[in-house]
Each structure stands twice: as structure tokens, then as C-alpha cells.
Amino acid sequence: MGLSRQNGENEFRDLVRAGQIGAMITLALGAAGIAGWIFDEPISRTLWKGGSEMKFNTAVALTAMGVGLLSAMRRAVWAKVLARIAAGLLLLISVPTVLQYVFSANFGIDELFFRDSNFVATTHPGRMAWYTASSVVLLGTGILLLTRKTGDAAALTQWLALAAGFFPLQALIGYFYATMAVLGMTAQTGYMSIPTAIALLCGAGALLLHAPGRGIMAVLTSATPGSVASRALMIVLVIVPLAMGWVALSLVRRGEHTIEYGIATVALITVVLLVTLTWLNAFRLNKAEEALRDREEQLRFVTDHVPVFIVQCDADTRYKFVNAAYAERFPSRAEDIVGKKIREVVGSRAYESFRHHVETALAGKRVEFEEKIPYEQFGERWMHCIYVPEKALGGEVIGFVAVIHDVTTRRAAEEALRESEEHFRSLAEGMPHMVWECDRFGAWHYRNAAWTEYSGAAMESVPASSWLNYYHPDDQLLLTRAWNETLRSQGAIRFDVEARMRRQDGVYRWFRVTAAAVRNAAGEIVKWAGTCTDIDEQKRAHEVLEHTVKERTARLRETVHELEAFSYSIAHDMRAPLRAMQGFAAILEQEYASQLDGTARSYLQRLVTASGRMDRLIVDILNYSKVVRGELDLAPVDVQKLIGTIIESYPNLDAGRADIQIEGALPLVRANEAALTQVISNLLGNAVKFVAPDVRPRVRIYAEGMSVPGEADMVAVCFEDNGIGMPRESQKRLFNIFTRLNRPGLYEGSGIGLAIVKKAVERMGGRVGVESEPGKGSRFRVELRRADGI
Amino acid sequence: MREFLTLLIEDDENDVFFLEHAMRKAGWPGAMKVLRDGAEGIAYLTGAGAFADRTEHPLPSLIILDLNLPVKTGLEVLQLFRNTEPDKVVPVIVFTSSTSDIDMRDAYRFGANCYLTKPSHPDALLEVVQALKTHWIRYNQTPTSWE
Numbered sequence: 001m002g003l004s005r006q007n008g009e010n011e012f013r014d015l016v017r018a019g020q021i022g023a024m025i026t027l028a029l030g031a032a033g034i035a036g037w038i039f040d041e042p043i044s045r046t047l048w049k050g051g052s053e054m055k056f057n058t059a060v061a062l063t064a065m066g067v068g069l070l071s072a073m074r075r076a077v078w079a080k081v082l083a084r085i086a087a088g089l090l091l092l093i094s095v096p097t098v099l100q101y102v103f104s105a106n107f108g109i110d111e112l113f114f115r116d117s118n119f120v121a122t123t124h125p126g127r128m129a130w131y132t133a134s135s136v137v138l139l140g141t142g143i144l145l146l147t148r149k150t151g152d153a154a155a156l157t158q159w160l161a162l163a164a165g166f167f168p169l170q171a172l173i174g175y176f177y178a179t180m181a182v183l184g185m186t187a188q189t190g191y192m193s194i195p196t197a198i199a200l201l202c203g204a205g206a207l208l209l210h211a212p213g214r215g216i217m218a219v220l221t222s223a224t225p226g227s228v229a230s231r232a233l234m235i236v237l238v239i240v241p242l243a244m245g246w247v248a249l250s251l252v253r254r255g256e257h258t259i260e261y262g263i264a265t266v267a268l269i270t271v272v273l274l275v276t277l278t279w280l281n282a283f284r285l286n287k288a289e290e291a292l293r294d295r296e297e298q299l300r301f302v303t304d305h306v307p308v309f310i311v312q313c314d315a316d317t318r319y320k321f322v323n324a325a326y327a328e329r330f331p332s333r334a335e336d337i338v339g340k341k342i343r344e345v346v347g348s349r350a351y352e353s354f355r356h357h358v359e360t361a362l363a364g365k366r367v368e369f370e371e372k373i374p375y376e377q378f379g380e381r382w383m384h385c386i387y388v389p390e391k392a393l394g395g396e397v398i399g400f401v402a403v404i405h406d407v408t409t410r411r412a413a414e415e416a417l418r419e420s421e422e423h424f425r426s427l428a429e430g431m432p433h434m435v436w437e438c439d440r441f442g443a444w445h446y447r448n449a450a451w452t453e454y455s456g457a458a459m460e461s462v463p464a465s466s467w468l469n470y471y472h473p474d475d476q477l478l479l480t481r482a483w484n485e486t487l488r489s490q491g492a493i494r495f496d497v498e499a500r501m502r503r504q505d506g507v508y509r510w511f512r513v514t515a516a517a518v519r520n521a522a523g524e525i526v527k528w529a530g531t532c533t534d535i536d537e538q539k540r541a542h543e544v545l546e547h548t549v550k551e552r553t554a555r556l557r558e559t560v561h562e563l564e565a566f567s568y569s570i571a572h573d574m575r576a577p578l579r580a581m582q583g584f585a586a587i588l589e590q591e592y593a594s595q596l597d598g599t600a601r602s603y604l605q606r607l608v609t610a611s612g613r614m615d616r617l618i619v620d621i622l623n624y625s626k627v628v629r630g631e632l633d634l635a636p637v638d639v640q641k642l643i644g645t646i647i648e649s650y651p652n653l654d655a656g657r658a659d660i661q662i663e664g665a666l667p668l669v670r671a672n673e674a675a676l677t678q679v680i681s682n683l684l685g686n687a688v689k690f691v692a693p694d695v696r697p698r699v700r701i702y703a704e705g706m707s708v709p710g711e712a713d714m715v716a717v718c719f720e721d722n723g724i725g726m727p728r729e730s731q732k733r734l735f736n737i738f739t740r741l742n743r744p745g746l747y748e749g750s751g752i753g754l755a756i757v758k759k760a761v762e763r764m765g766g767r768v769g770v771e772s773e774p775g776k777g778s779r780f781r782v783e784l785r786r787a788d789g790i
Numbered sequence: 791m792r793e794f795l796t797l798l799i800e801d802d803e804n805d806v807f808f809l810e811h812a813m814r815k816a817g818w819p820g821a822m823k824v825l826r827d828g829a830e831g832i833a834y835l836t837g838a839g840a841f842a843d844r845t846e847h848p849l850p851s852l853i854i855l856d857l858n859l860p861v862k863t864g865l866e867v868l869q870l871f872r873n874t875e876p877d878k879v880v881p882v883i884v885f886t887s888s889t890s891d892i893d894m895r896d897a898y899r900f901g902a903n904c905y906l907t908k909p910s911h912p913d914a915l916l917e918v919v920q921a922l923k924t925h926w927i928r929y930n931q932t933p934t935s936w937e
Contacts, residue, residue, distance in 0.1 A: 568890075572858075572887060572888065575887050575910070576802055576804070576805070576887060577804075578910065579804070579805070579808075579887070579908060579910045580802075580804035580805075580808075582910045582911055582912075583804065583808045583910070583911070583912050583915070584804075586911055586912040586913065587811065587912055590912070611910075612910075615910045622889060626889075626890075626891075630891065
């Protein structure tokens with residue numbers, strides 16, 4: 001409805017144009033009349049020979065009417081003024097004329113400009129007919145109303161136009177049926193001429209059509225079923241009776257039929273016509289009613305299933321409509337609520353809390369509010385309400401429509417959020433740590449009191465992007481990089497940096513700066529929350545500690561180095577006298593054997609053996625010390641090639657004495673070649689040494705991958721022998737220095753070989769292990785880092 | 791032709807005995823001069839003090855040098871000799887009980903021509919001496935004079 005009213009001017013452009021044409025016809029006929037009087041040309045006053053004449057006053061009035069109507073239809077100010085002048089002229093001419101008829105007076109205005117010499121059938125020469133004057137008064141008033149600046153008087157204007165149109169219509173029908181008297185026109189009232197009747201009819205039409213979408217015209221022009229039906233009926237109802245009357249009259253006049261026959265025929269046809277039209281109308285209205293009911297049902301369906309309350313009330317605050325959701329709320333049925341007053345349903349306390357909003361809506365204003373309403377039935381609820389006033393065609397408020405949403409849950413959530421935020425904020429404010437927040441792009445928007453106190457800068461005075469300036473210039477690059485990395489990784493990379501921050505007195509202190517992403521339910525980052533923890537004291541203590549540790553480590557290393565050098569030189573210096581013992585004993589044995597008896601030779605033999613063992617022991621200790629002390633540079637070493645070289649250079653490993661097999665390819669490992677040589681030769685040496693008597697030593701060497709996940713870069717080289725093996729309890733101390741598991745005499749050894757193996761492998765970043773059972777051989781695993789890029 | 795002179799700088803008399811014993815057994819040719827500390831070695835090699843007379847104390851054909859020497863170490867002897875007499879490149883055989891990598895590196899860096907560790911058994915020593923004789927005396931050539 002509102003929509004069609006807004007577009008009215010465009011929608012009814014054709015009707016408005018028709019009105020303008022009507023006004024122009026009125027103007028043209030009036031002007032022709034004036035010309036007829038001025039140039040004494042009767043035909044332009046009568047339109048055809050013998051017709052009654054348009055009076056001069058009438059001609060002037062019609063001209064003014066035409067001008068008035070055309071001006072009134074324009075918006076410009078000058079047009080409105082012109083229309084008012086024209087309307088005034090109309091009233092100035094017509095009102096005294098009417099008064100002359102009413103009081104049977106003669107004010108001398110009838111022949112003010114021209115003498116009416118050839119007047120016919122009137123008692124007042126030159127005087128405008130009574131019907132014309134009445135019609136002009138009505139139209140003049142109507143035009144005056146049109147020029148009003150405020151208020152909508154469309155309906156009143158249209159009623160005036162209809163009334164004014166009645167008189168010319170009456171005259172025209174009289175002329176049509178050639179009976180003026182029947183229609184009340186006499187010599188006393190004067191006869192309205194045909195051009196006057198046409199001009200007035202056009203003028204009335206123009207006034208009627210000035211606003212086709214408003215007032216009583218709206219009933220005819222709207223798209224409602226009533227309007228559609230009435231538009232169709234109107235034409236039939238105007239044309240058919242006129243035509244029937246004329247036919248019947250003609251027949252009677254020609255004497256072919258009696259008056260009774262004529263009237264009876266007209267009555268019959270009128271009955272048939274009216275019954276048909278009534279039936280048609282009823283049929284159309286039923287159809288419209290059905291469509292209306294369908295629409296109502298659809299509307300009801302929609303309103304019953306939207307998750308809001310929809311209510312329609314009249315001006316007396318009585319419910320006209322409530323949707324199902326609203327009725328269920330109270331709990332009641334919609335039909336039980338309709339007709340009751342709001343107060344009765346929601347309770348006095350609740351109603352009083354929002355009564356002023358209802359009053360505002362009923363005063364014609366749209367209201368939207370969100371308030372806590374104390375319902376009797378279910379306590380206080382937060383309601384979001386929109387009241388839209390409902391207006392009648394005339395503009396008066398007849399009630400309002402309300403759309404109401406219970407937002408208690410949302411409000412509670414908001415409240416909880418606010419409380420929780422406040423809680424955290426007060427927690428943050430009270431903390432000795434600095435707490436800050438920034439938006440998801442990194443712009444700062446919150447710093448707690450600790451931050452302000454430390455930096456000396458008030459929150460407001462610090463631009464959102466200047467956080468970096470508070471840190472030591474040397475730390476800014478680190479902070480920027482870390483922060484950008486965290487932002488880029490969407491928080492996957494944690495922001496955790498130690499940096500120096502400037503205190504208000506210019507002193508820098510160490511802080512641990514961290515930040516974590518705050519995400520919404522969808523996992524999107526909404527902001528960042530961070531802390532700065534003063535770690536200055538720890539940091540300084542740590543620095544002091546580190547310095548102390550470094551110093552002590554250096555001293556310790558020096559001591560160890562001295563000790564090692566000492567033990568090395570002892571071992572080394574012990575070899576010189578031992579060499580002398582061995583040498584002299586050997587020379588004695590070789591060159592003076594003939595001068596010694598059996599006992600002396602046996603003693604000498606023991607001396608040689610003991611010194612030999614001592615020498616091996618010293619050599620082993622020196623090797624061990626070398627492995628422990630020396631720098632071990634690691635490089636890729638081809639194990640397979642290395643083992644080949646070792647087997648070639650050790651006589652006890654050659655194929656004649658032992659069976660050593662390499663199975664499969666052995667990998668490249670990261671090792672120190674000299675140390676690895678020592679390791680492998682010791683292992684192979686043990687493997688061929690510790691076998692049962694009369695058993696040919698057999699050694700299998702092969703590589704094995706790692707089964708432990710995360711150690712894919714390691715590889716194990718295994719040495720499996722057929723030796724005497726060892727019990728489980730011995731395996732643990734096998735790699736300790738000076739550990740020997742066998743009685744001297746049976747298997748000679750210093751107990752250092754495997755200690756060297758363990759130490760060397762560990763120093764190369766590897767591990768060594770053994771699996772063994774007495775009598776079933778042993779398997780040694782040497783695990784080292786691969787160097788072949790896996 | 792000048793007589794083959796071997797200069798042995800060694801402080802341990804047992805080692806001197808064993809070496810001479812082995813050399814004798816191996817038939818080591820020429821004369822043998824023994825010095826007992828590093829300072830003496832330096833003096834002899836640079837022709838200083840009591841050793842100024844080169845006719846009486848000629849430069850040797852081969853030097854056998856122990857590292858662990860009193861007064862001046864063998865490495866000091868070697869370094870000083872090679873630095874003060876760069877033209878007199880007499881072959882130097884380092885003969886020591888040290889198996890240290892550092893000693894080996896330094897010895898070669900300062901101009902040693904050979905590095906041998908002292909074997910403990912006389913048989914092994916004899917083997918080494920025989921190998922030295924074969925290499926340095928039988929096959930290796932030296933100029934008639936270092937001057």
C-alpha cells in the first residue's frame with residue numbers, strides 16, 4: 001500500500017494527463033466563449049446553431065477554471081499563486097450569482113460587460129445558470145483546496161469535483177433526451193449551455209483526477225479486487241442505463257410503443273443487468289476472498305515458524321494478531337490472546353516497563369528498543385522489540401505491529417563475557433608483569449598498569465605501532481623477525497624472545513617477551529595477548545654463572561690436561577726401563593744361554609714374558625689415553641675399505657688363521673679414521689683371540705639399520721663371532737677399563753681393549769653394545785652416524 | 791771418499807747400548823759419534839764452541855735423534871739445526887719412544903726425514919736397524935760434502 005502510494009505519480013501518469021487534457025478543454029471552451037462575445041460570434045458561444053448560449057460571465061469563469069486547474073497541477077510557487085488567483089476569480093463570479101438566485105436579487109453583475117440581447121428562455125438576461133454557478137462554486141473551492149501547502153485534502157477535493165460534475169451531467173442527459181424540464185431546468189434557473197456543460201464536466205474530471213491514487217479515487221484505481229470490479233462495473237452502469245433510456249424513449253416518441261411498454265422494457269433489462277452484475281461481483285469477491293484466505297494462511301505459516309514473536313495490536317492496545325511463538329510463550333492459544341489487552345496478557349509490571357514505547361508507536365513513530373522486561377509468568381527477560389505504527393488510508397494510527405526477539409541468552413553471554421573480560425583486566429592490571437594486547441594485524445590496543453609504570457608513557461600517548469621503540473636498538477631486529485615469523489605462521493611459531501626494554505629513567509632491563517594468539521570458536525585469530533616478564537636479575541645471575549662455569553671449566557680442563565700429560569709421561573717413561581729389561585733379558589737369552597742352567601733359563605723366560613705383558617699394558621694405556629685426550633675430527637669413512645686394510649695389516653687376522661666374512665655392503669660413516677681403526681682392530685682381535693682351543697675363529701661383519709624411530713641417520717656395524725661368549729652378568733662391566741673375564745694364562749689381555757672401543761665410539765657420537773651367551777659366541781654392535789646421506 | 795759418519799743424539803745409555811749392539815750385529819759401516827743431550831747436539835751441528843773445528847768434528851752423513859733429551863729437546867735441536875743451517879740438509883732420523891701425533895707432526899714439520907718408534911725387543915730393533923742400513927746406506931745417496 002505504502003509502496004503504491006509512493007509511486008502514485010508515475011503509476012497514474014495517464015490519468016493525470018487525461019485530467020490535464022480535461023482542464024485544457026475547459027480553458028479552450030471558456031476562451032472560445034469570451035471570443036464569441038467579443039467578436040459577437042454566436043456559434044463560438046453555442047457550438048452549434050440553435051443551442052443555448054454560454055454567458056460572458058460563464059466564459060470568463062471557465063477560462064479562469066482552466067487556468068486554475070492547469071496551474072494547480074504544477075509544483076512551482078508561481079503556479080500555486082496563479083491557481084489561487086484563478087480560484088478567487090471563480091468564487092468572485094459564482095458566489096454572488098448564487099446569492100442572486102437565493103435572495104432573488106440583482107447585483108447588476110450579469111451584464112457588467114456585455115448586454116445579453118438575444119437571450120432565450122431565461123428570466124435574467126446574461127445571468128449564469130443556477131446549475132452552472134453552483135458547479136463553479138464547488139470547483140473554485142476545490143481548486144483553492146488544491147493549493148493548500150499542508151495536509152492532504154484529496155478526498156474532500158474529489159467529493160467537491162463529483163458534486164460539481166453532477167450539474168453538467170444532468171444538463172447533458174437533459175439535452176441527450178431533449179427534456180430539460182424533467183431535470184429541473186426552467187427559465188428561472190436558466191439553462192446550462194452544451195459547451196458550458198462539456199467544459200464543466202471536463203473541469204470536474206480534471207479536479208477528480210488530480211490525485212488518482214489518493215482519497216476516494218484510490219478505491220477505483222487501486223489493484224484490490226474491489227477496485228478492479230468497480231472499474232469494470234462503472235462503465236457498464238453509466239453507459240447501459242443511458243442507452244436503454246434513450247432507446248425506450250425513442251420507441252415511445254415514434255409512437256411504436258406505449259410508455260408503459262417502454263418503462264417495462266427498461267425495468268426488465270435493468271433487472272437482468274443488475275442481477276448479472278451482482279452475480280459477477282459476488283463471484284469476483286469470492287475469488288478474491290479465497291486468495292486472501294490463502295495469503296493469510298501463508299502469512300500465518302510464515303509468522304508461526306519464524307523464531308521471533310510477531311504481534312499486531314489496535315489503537316486500544318488489544319491484540320489483533322499473535323504468532324504461534326508468542327502464544328506459546330504465555331502459554332496460551334493465539335485465539336485466546338487475540339482481543340485481550342496487552343496488559344492482561346503480559347501482566348501489569350511488564351506492561352508498565354514498556355508502556356511508553358507502546359504510546360510512542362501509537363503516536364505514529366517507529367520504536368526500537370532492547371530492555372529487560374519483568375514478566376510475571378517467567379521472570380525478567382531481555383527483549384529486543386521493534387514497534388511499527390499501522391496507519392489507515394487517511395493516515396491516522398490504527399495500531400502497531402511488533403516484532404519481538406528474546407535476547408536473554410545473548411545478553412547473558414555478553415554479560416558473562418564482559419564480566420570475564422573485566423575479571424581478566426583487573427587481574428592484568430594488578431599483575432607485576434606487563435600485559436598487553438594487540439589486534440590480529442599487530443596494532444597495540446591495551447597495556448596494563450605495570451607497562452605504563454615501567455615505561456612512563458601513558459596508554460593514550462603511545463601510538464599503536466610504536467611498541468618496538470621501547471626496546472634496545474640491538475634487540476629490535478630480533479624482535480621484529482620473531483614477531484613477523486609468528487604473524488606469518490598464524491601463531492604456530494611461538495613468540496618468545498628475551499630483549500632489553502627501556503625504563504622511564506632510560507635504564508634497560510632484560511625481559512622475556514611472549515605472545516599467544518587469541519582465537520574465536522572458528523579458530524580464527526582475533527587478537528594477540530602478550531606478557532613481558534622482568535628476567536633482568538636471572539639474566540645477570542645467569543651471565544655471572546656462565547662466566548664462573550666457563551672459568552672453572554677452563555681450570556678443570558687445564559688440570560685434566562696436566563693430569564693426562566702426567567699419566568701419559570709416566571706411562572711413556574716407564575717404557576724406557578722396561579725396554580732395557582726386555583732388551584737385556586733377550587740378549588742374555590740369545591747370547592748367554594749356554595752359560596745358564598735350566599732353572600736360570602726358566603727364570604729368564606718368566607722375566608721376558610712378564611716384561612712383554614707389561615709393555616703391552618703400557619701400549620694399551622697409551623692408546624686409551626690417546627683416544628680420551630686427542631682431538632677426534634670426524635669425516636666420512638668407508639668401513640668396508642677400512643676393514644680390508646686392517647685384515648691385511650694384522651697377521652693374526654689373515655685368512656690362514658681366521659675366517660672373516662663381510663656380508664652385504666657396509667656404509668659410509670662419520671668417524672675418525674684412526675680411532676675407528678683402533679675400534680675395529682680391537683674387536684676383530686678379540687673375536688679371533690677368545691675362541692675355544694682347536695676352533696677356527698669365524699667372524700661375520702654386516703650392517704644393520706636402526707629400529708628406533710628418530711634414529712634414521714644412524715647405522716649399526718655388527719661383528720658376530722663363534723667365540724667362547726660370556727655370561728649376561730659380565731656383559732655390563734665388559735667395557736670398563738682393566739676388566740678381564742678370563743684367568744691369565746688362558747687368554748692374555750690388558751683389559752683395556754674394549755674400554756678403548758667404548759670410549760672411541762662414544763667420542764665419535766656413537767654407541768657400542770654386546771649380545772652374548774657362554775659357548776655361543778658374541779655379537780658386538782657399533783652404532784655410528786651415517787655419512788652417505790641415507 | 792769421506793768415511794760414513796753416524797751421529798746419535800741419545801741420553802739413555804741403555805738405548806745407546808741396544809742400538810750399537812744391533813748396529814754391530816747388522817754390520818753398520820763407518821764411524822759413530824754419540825752426544826748425550828740436546829745442547830751438545832746443537833753445538834755440534836752448528837759448529838759452535840768446542841765443535842768449531844770441522845776437520846775434527848765434521849758434519850755427519852746421517853743423524854739419529856731422540857726426542858726426549860735433557861737441556862734441549864730433540865725437536866729443539868732439529869728446529870734450530872734446520873733454521874741456522876738451511877743449506878746443510880743432513881738426513882735426520884727421529885728415533886723415539888713417543889707415539890704422539892703431535893710429536894710426529896712437529897718432527898716432520900721441522901725437517902725430519904724419518905720417524906721411528908723404538909721397538910722393545912732386540913730382535914725387532916735389529917730388524918729396524920737392518921732396514922735403515924739398507925735404505926740409508928745401501929741405496930740412499932748423499933753428496934760428498936754439505937758445504
